[in-house]
Amino acid sequence: MEGVDYLRDERSKAQFDVETMKVAWAGSPEAFLVCDRMAKLVANDPVFEKFSKPMLGRKELFKNTLRKTAHAWKLVNDLHLTEEEAKWLRHYIDEPSYTDLQWEMFVPALEGQGTEEQKKKWVPLAKTMQIIGTYAQTELGHGSNVQGLETTATFDRQSDEFVIHSPTLTSSKWWPGGLAKVTTHAIVYARLIIDGHFYGVHGFIVQLRSLEDHSPLPGITLGDIGMKFGHGTYNTMDNGVARFDRVRIPRDQMLMRVSQVTKEGKYMKSNVPRQLGYATMVSVRQTIVSDASKALSRAVCIATRYSAIRRQFGSRDGGPETQVLDYKTQQSRLFPLVASAFAFRFASDWLKLLYTDVKQRLEVNDFSTLPEVHACTAGFKSLTTAATAEGIEECRKLCGGHGYLISSGLPELFAFYVPACTYEGENVVMLLQVARFLVKTVSDLGNKQPVGTAAYLGRASLLVQKNCVVQTAEDWLNPIAILEAFEARAARMAVGCCQRLAEFKSPEEGFAELSSDLAEASLAHCQVIVVSTFIRRLQQDIPGRGVKQALEVLCNVYALFLLHKHQGDFLATGYLTPKQASLANDQLRTLYSKVRPNAIALVDSFNHTDHYLSSVLGRYDGNVYPKLYEAALKDPLNDSDIADGIHQYVQPILKQKLHSSKL
Amino acid sequence: MEGVDYLRDERSKAQFDVETMKVAWAGSPEAFLVCDRMAKLVANDPVFEKFSKPMLGRKELFKNTLRKTAHAWKLVNDLHLTEEEAKWLRHYIDEPSYTDLQWEMFVPALEGQGTEEQKKKWVPLAKTMQIIGTYAQTELGHGSNVQGLETTATFDRQSDEFVIHSPTLTSSKWWPGGLAKVTTHAIVYARLIIDGHFYGVHGFIVQLRSLEDHSPLPGITLGDIGMKFGHGTYNTMDNGVARFDRVRIPRDQMLMRVSQVTKEGKYMKSNVPRQLGYATMVSVRQTIVSDASKALSRAVCIATRYSAIRRQFGSRDGGPETQVLDYKTQQSRLFPLVASAFAFRFASDWLKLLYTDVKQRLEVNDFSTLPEVHACTAGFKSLTTAATAEGIEECRKLCGGHGYLISSGLPELFAFYVPACTYEGENVVMLLQVARFLVKTVSDLGNKQPVGTAAYLGRASLLVQKNCVVQTAEDWLNPIAILEAFEARAARMAVGCCQRLAEFKSPEEGFAELSSDLAEASLAHCQVIVVSTFIRRLQQDIPGRGVKQALEVLCNVYALFLLHKHQGDFLATGYLTPKQASLANDQLRTLYSKVRPNAIALVDSFNHTDHYLSSVLGRYDGNVYPKLYEAALKDPLNDSDIADGIHQYVQPILKQKLHSSKL
Ligand SMILES: Cc1cc2nc3c(=O)[nH]c(=O)nc-3n(C[C@H](O)[C@H](O)[C@H](O)COP(=O)(O)OP(=O)(O)OC[C@H]3O[C@@H](n4cnc5c(N)ncnc54)[C@H](O)[C@@H]3O)c2cc1C
Ligand SMILES: Cc1cc2nc3c(=O)[nH]c(=O)nc-3n(C[C@H](O)[C@H](O)[C@H](O)COP(=O)(O)OP(=O)(O)OC[C@H]3O[C@@H](n4cnc5c(N)ncnc54)[C@H](O)[C@@H]3O)c2cc1C
Ligand SMILES: [Ca+2]
Known part of the structure; x- marks a missing residue:
């Protein structure tokens, strides 16, 4: 049966060139080639097998990932992979590991917060893996409120050292990846104390373990914080707890790019602007948005392929039943998620440009766009991670009962993905930050013209008056109509909130009382940005037979789906009439029919290997049923016909001898 | 530290009598006592310890549950528990096991579909556990579409037997609980064939395993279908696959209450009306709605208690930070879920009455209410399970990072609960059944007065014209105003869909094309029923200081939360003005402040033991942080300072000797 392709007919229906779409998805021909090569490298290497993960106990799971990580590092060196290639290699291995922390948190923190001297010393050690580091910010008692961290770093003038200490139980560092068992170093965030005065939270490089024998250094207690959601997921990693009992580090291990402590114990701000950190933040959030699009693309790929294979009801005269992909309810749940994956992908591409722009501005001390950039990236983070988490679970449900099997790949994907809603800025806290920005922007409208993604708010007075001119369902295909609707709704919500804020003491x-409405206004603002980014992307040249057309359909699906979902906002603000909202919904239905023939080809465009998907339901060849069976047979419970425990605990019941048996 | 109560202040704020509220929640003083006794029996018995579940491999997990199940059955016998008590015992043990299938599927199917003779033979065997049975309907290829099942039962006149056969791979039975390793019998659903003619799908009692040595009988292949979402959850149970190779059973093992096959091979309908099955269906769905309220009550109990303990931001002058429960965003996410738990609870109480009513009517051949009952229970199933699944995950997010730990209890609760959206009628398929009913009801309005939960549609012509009269936020506290708003919106949506259906060929x-809108109309209809059930419950006498008042607040929260969430519908149908919708939202905010002082007492009213909650974050005493630490230390990774794998896979990297080491 190898070589069959149960989705061949579906593939032949596609109205666009899949190979060019793959490049559009990847971002560029070069990016496509790197991803494709790394994905295949991983898929073809037996060390990276993932199937057995859910069957492993915690210790074996952890050890197994250590092995994969070592093997990956060997490949990086043997094949002389670039940092970019190595990043993709890690991505396709698809298991949280301490190297994620090393490359995505430890090194960037050193580079962003260290002085030139510090960077010269520590970065090469980290990049050659002579030390392994983590990012130890969160404590048992504090996550979102970083300024509330309780760990202390007290300057000891005598010895020219800082004393790192955990004064309370809740000050224990809690969550950092790799902290429990692997990492030799950590950037520990602690409140700086000099002569009994507090100077805020700063980062300190603390060695945790002996480089000789890996044992924890004196005064440092390390441990694992226990199992997390899912089987593999973050259980492959040792998120840890650390307590410090007056641990001493040299003064030059405080990260001193932005502020310094001198030998004399003087606290000084350097002339490097604080805002420098913003560029790193944009880059981190770009990665998060990109990861959201990847995770969602995985889920929709599985659900779409399986929905084309799965048939249920609707057989006529004994013919085949209807593919569930043909049901409008299935389409209305699935296609907006396919469209969202593309929307988030293009949003992350655009964030890369924004990053370059921010960096260039910072170099010439232009901080004018920072508040807007801050709000926009915080909003993107919240919007994309929330929609992706929800979308993955929806895809699981779209697969019916079989979606509940681990072999469908969806439960693990969900359990792996959901913490993205919480880490790097809890999503609601993020939306409230956006809200602060919106309130400020609207209040300042008389004096200050908003820029960038908030520029449309400069037209707020117009937008609160103008009404939608759509008259037919076709009018809703016009990007200008769509964009204006989103802008008008968001502007009206922001202005409305500001007016109500004025009524409070x-x-x-007022902000506290209205925070829930403010969060809704923030979401509306973020949707303007995602929709407009998608629209702008399509104004560019996009090569390939039918590629642009297929993407235009998705862009409209994305926008009109949101419009329908949030129709309450659009109507409440009075920009739309019920009739216009209903026309949008009619158009949306028509668009689903346009997506349908392209559905399989669209998810093929993600170029996911079967290894990466690790889903029987999402197999490229659609050979679902025999492979479900095969996967099931590998369960340890199938080792014997009569399972362990049957004689002891079931037979006595059946034979009515329970009273006399020992349990 | 034992004996502390970190939530004592919170408890003292309650404005109602918790002990009476417990009775209101349980349904009656007797029900409260049974639940309380069974919950404590389980909590105090070390055999029922649950903590280690996530650490066990599949085989140990399974065996462990067999042990608990045997112990439970021993208790049932030793303590002479009633069937009701035994049901609660199983409930509090909180692990899917084969006895669930025995008591909730196998026995009811025998009782509902068997003849008197069959019941006399099989039911006592099952009730004494001399045989253990499962319900084998779903196949690899068919779940929702039961009429599409492929397993065949061919009558052999010669031997007076049926031949049970699996003709294709996709005809393999797939999912039945206990099927793989435990059950000795199954009710197998198969298409009946006599002389080459098909007579639809029927149930057959098939013995699967030898009662002597438990080995599968000849011609029967049994196996486990592999791991499912979560650690414990359904992995404690052996959901199985079965294939039949021309397995013979005596003719009298077809369940023949409604139709029979004679010795001569004649297929006959008995004079027992087919509709008899409906009473069982109402009872099954009552259980599902009741389970939804329980699962949601667990999640909100955890999230509410932790939100009162968790403090983040807002410290003034070095004082304590703000309890996150005081943030309006937290309240607006959490309190509607608390209200939903109560709403679903009262809905399930009402379904019990409906069950009695249906049974009484069936006894006198009154089938007039069945279509309405069918739609109402299908809709309840879909609405409550979908909201509960989503609500549990929202509660997890409300707990920030710590909600991602298994020790929070929330990941396992979610993974355990979500299949309820799929089994016993996939939720979207259910809504489409409601939609068929609505379309029929509205089309027949000229001729037939709708009854029961659909009675309000009889006033459709009025409801599509009347507009909301609310003028102040206080007006929204009036149950009449609320109910009319929900009725008007639902009626308008149903009528609107019907009008548009008429435009199709x-x-x-039309139904296929508009199915997504029809599903929305169905949801609106279901919400009418849940809201009105809640309101009617409060028109009864409810004793206890402040109990009724506290429930009234929750009822209003539930309704106005839905109104805000679906404001698009209310505005699109023109029943509400934007101003009125906004007043509802203002009132909702006020109501949150009224819930706040009662929050902890409300979740205490569920009377959940710490054992049942199995959540460090949801502990009754609020002693969260030390216990999180304690729980973490039990992880096997904490057995040693230097974990297995470090020497082999990490040290060579650090010492730059990876090239020469063997991986
Ligand atoms: C898988 C995973 C990996 C992690 N890895 C690391 C790591 O490597 N290093 C590290 O340092 N940390 C790590 N973390 C921790 C993570 O950064 C924190 O969990 C995150 O910052 C959220 O903080 P919290 O848990 O304190 O949530 P909380 O702030 O306690 O959130 C709880 C609730 O309170 C609400 N809330 C909080 N403040 C407000 C407010 N002002 N207004 C309204 N509502 C509010 C939130 O919305 C939320 O609903 C990790 C976490 C996870 C889950
Ligand atoms: C934990 C668990 C325990 C179970 N236990 C048992 C058991 O003991 N015994 C047993 O027999 N079975 C059992 N089942 C199986 C369960 O009953 C089925 O999974 C369920 O009936 C759903 O059917 P399905 O899987 O075929 O979903 P499908 O019907 O394949 O659903 C897939 C998708 O198709 C859509 N769809 C299907 N038909 C239509 C339509 N007409 N119109 C629009 N959309 C449609 C659905 O909405 C869904 O999105 C169990 C399942 C689970 C998950
Ligand atoms: Ca496990």
Whole structure:
């Protein structure tokens, strides 16, 4: 049966060139080639087998990932992979490991917060893996509120050292990846104390373990924080707890790019602007948005392929039943998620450009765009991770009962993905930051013209008056109509909130009381940005037979799906009439029919290997049923016909001898 | 530290009598006592310890549950527990096991579909556990579409037997609980064939395993279908696959209450009405709605208690930070879920009454209410399970990073609960059944007065004209105003769909094309029922200081939360003005402040033991942080300072000797 392709007919229906779409998805021909090569390298290497993960106990699981990580590092060296290639290699291995922390948190923190001297010393050690580091910020008692961290770093003038200490149980560092068993170093965030005065939270390079025998250094207690959601997921990693009992580090291990402590114990701000950190933040959030699009693309790829294979009901005269992909309810749940994957992908591409722009501005001390950039990236983070987490679970449900099997790949994908809603800025806290920006922007409208993604708010007075001119369902295909609708709704919500804030005794009280409405206004603002980014992407040249057309359909699906979902906002603000909202919904239905023939080809464009998907339901060849069976047979419970425990605990019941048996 | 109560202050704020609320939640003083006794029996018995579940491999997990199940059955016998008590015992043990299938599927199917003779033979065997049975309907290729099942039962006149056979791979039975390793019998659903003619799908009692040595009988292949979502969850159970190779069973093992096959091979309908099955269906769905309320009550109990303990931001002058429960965003995500738990609870109480009513009617051959009952219970199933699944995950997110730990209890609760959206009628398929009913009801309005939960549609012509009269936020506290708003919106959506259906060539084509909108109309209909059930419950006498008042607040929260969430519908149908919708939202905010002082007492009213919750974050005493630490230390990775794999896979990297080491 190898070599069959149960989805061949579906593939032949595609109205666009899949190979060119793959490049559009990857971002560039070069990016496509790197991804493709790394994905195949991983898929073809037996060390990276993933199937057995759910069957392993915690220790074996952890050890297994250590092995994969070592093997990956060997490949990086043997094949002389670039940092970019190595990043993709890690991505396709698809298991959280301490090297994620090393490359995505430890090294960037050193590079962003260290002085030139510090970077010269520590970065090469990290990049050659002579030390392994983690990012130890969160404590048992504090995550979102970084300024509330309790770990202390007290300057000891005598010895020219800092004393790192955990004064309370809740000050224990809690969550950092790799901290429990692997990492030799950590950047520990602690409140700086000099002569009994507090100077805020700073990062300190602390060695945790002996480089000789890996044992924890004196005064440092390390441990694992226990199992997390899912089987593999973050259980392959040792997220850890650390307590410090007056641990001493040299003064030059405080990260001193932005502020310094001198030998004399003087606290000084350097002339490097604090804002420098923003560029790193944009880059981290770009990665998060990109990861969201990848995770969602995986889920929709599985659900779409399986929905084309799965048939249920609708057989006529004994013919085959209907593919569930043909049901409008299935389409209305699935296709907006396919469209979202593309929307987030293009949003992340655009964030890369934004990153370059921010960096260039920072170099010439232009901080004018920072508040807008801060709000926009915080909003993107929240919007894309929330939609992706929800979308993955929806895809699981779209697969019916079989989606509940681990072999469908979806439960693990969900369990792996959901913490993205919480880490790197809890999603609701993020939306409230966007809200602060919106309130400020709207309040300042008289004095200050908003820029970048908030520029449309400069037209707020117009947008709160103008009404939608759509008259037919076709009018809803016009990007100008779509964009104006999203802008008008968001502007009206922001302005509305600001007006109501004015009714409160103090702005702070009003903000607290209305925070839930403010979060909704923030979401509306973020949707303007994602929709407009998608639209702008399509104004560029996009080569390939039918590629641009297929993407235009998705862009409209994305926008009109959101419009329908949030129709309450659009109607409440009065920009749309019920009739216009209903026309949008009619158009949306028509668009689903346009997506349908392209559905399989669209998810093929992600170029996911079967290894990466690790889903029987999402197999490229659609050979679902025999492979489900095969996967099931590998369960340890199938080792014997009569399972362990049957004689002891079931037979006595059946034979009515329970009373006399020992349990 | 034992004996502390970090939530004592919170508890003292309650404005109602918790002990009476417990009774209101349980349904009656007797029900409360049974639950309380069974919950404590389980909590105090070390055999039922659950903590180690996530650490066990599949085989140990399975065996462990067999042991618990045997112990439970021993208790049932030793303590002479009633069937009701035994049901609660199983409930509090909180692990899927083959006895669930025995008591909730196998026995009811025998009782509902067997003849008197069959019941006399089989039911006592099952009730004494001399045989253990499962319900084998779903196949690899068919779940929702039961009429599409492929397993065949061919009558052999010669031997007076049926031949049970699996003709294709996709005809393999797939999913039945206990099927792989435990059950000795199954009710196998198969298409009946007599002389080459098909007579639809029927149930057959098939023995699977030898009662002597438990080995599978000749011609029967049994196996486990592999791991499922979560650690414990359904992995404690052996959901199985079965294939039949021309397995013979005596003719009298076809369940023949409704139709029979005679010795001569004649297929006959008995004079027992087919509709008899409906009573069982109502009872099954009552259980599902009740389970939804329980699962949601667990999740909100955890999230509410932890939100009162968790403090983040907002410290003034070095004082304590703000309890996250005080943030309006936290309240607006959490309190509607608390209200939903109560709403679903009262809905399930009402379904019990409906069950009695249906049974009484069936006894006198009154089938007039069945279509309405069918739609109402299908809709309840879909609405409550979908909201509960989503609500559990929201509660997990409300707990920030710590909610991602298994020790929070929330990941396992989610993974355990979500299949309820799929089994016993996939949720979207259910909504489409409701939609068929609505379309029929509205089309027949001229001729037939709708009854029961659909009675309000009889006033459709009025409801599509009348507009909301609310003028102040207080007006939204009036149950009449609320109910009319929900009725008007639902009626308008149903009527609107019907009008649009008329524009299509055929009703079937229209139904398919508009199915997504029809599903939305169905949801609106179901919400009418849940809201009105809640309101009617409060029109009864409810004793206890402040109990009724506290429930009234929750009822309003539930309704106005839905109104805000679906504001698009309310506005699109024109029943509400934007101003009125906004007043509802203002009132909702006020109501959150009224819930706040009662929050902890409300979740205490569920009377959940710490054992049942199995959540460090949801502990009754609020002693979260030390216990999180304790729980973490039990992870096997903490057995040694230097974990297995470090020497082999990490040290060579650090010492730059990877090239020469063997991986
Ligand atoms: C898998 C995983 C990996 C992680 N890895 C690391 C790591 O390597 N290093 C590290 O340092 N940390 C790590 N973390 C920790 C992570 O950064 C924190 O969990 C995250 O910052 C959220 O903080 P919290 O847990 O304190 O949530 P909390 O802030 O306690 O959130 C709880 C609830 O309170 C609400 N809330 C909080 N503040 C407000 C407010 N002002 N207004 C309204 N509502 C509010 C939130 O919305 C949320 O609903 C990791 C976490 C996870 C889950
Ligand atoms: C934990 C668990 C335990 C179970 N236990 C048992 C058991 O003990 N015994 C047993 O017999 N079975 C059992 N089942 C199986 C369960 O009953 C089925 O999974 C369920 O009936 C759903 O059917 P399906 O899997 O075929 O979904 P499908 O019907 O294949 O659903 C896939 C998708 O197709 C859509 N779809 C299907 N038909 C239509 C339509 N007409 N219109 C629009 N959309 C449609 C659905 O909405 C869904 O999105 C169990 C399942 C689980 C997960
Ligand atoms: Ca496991």
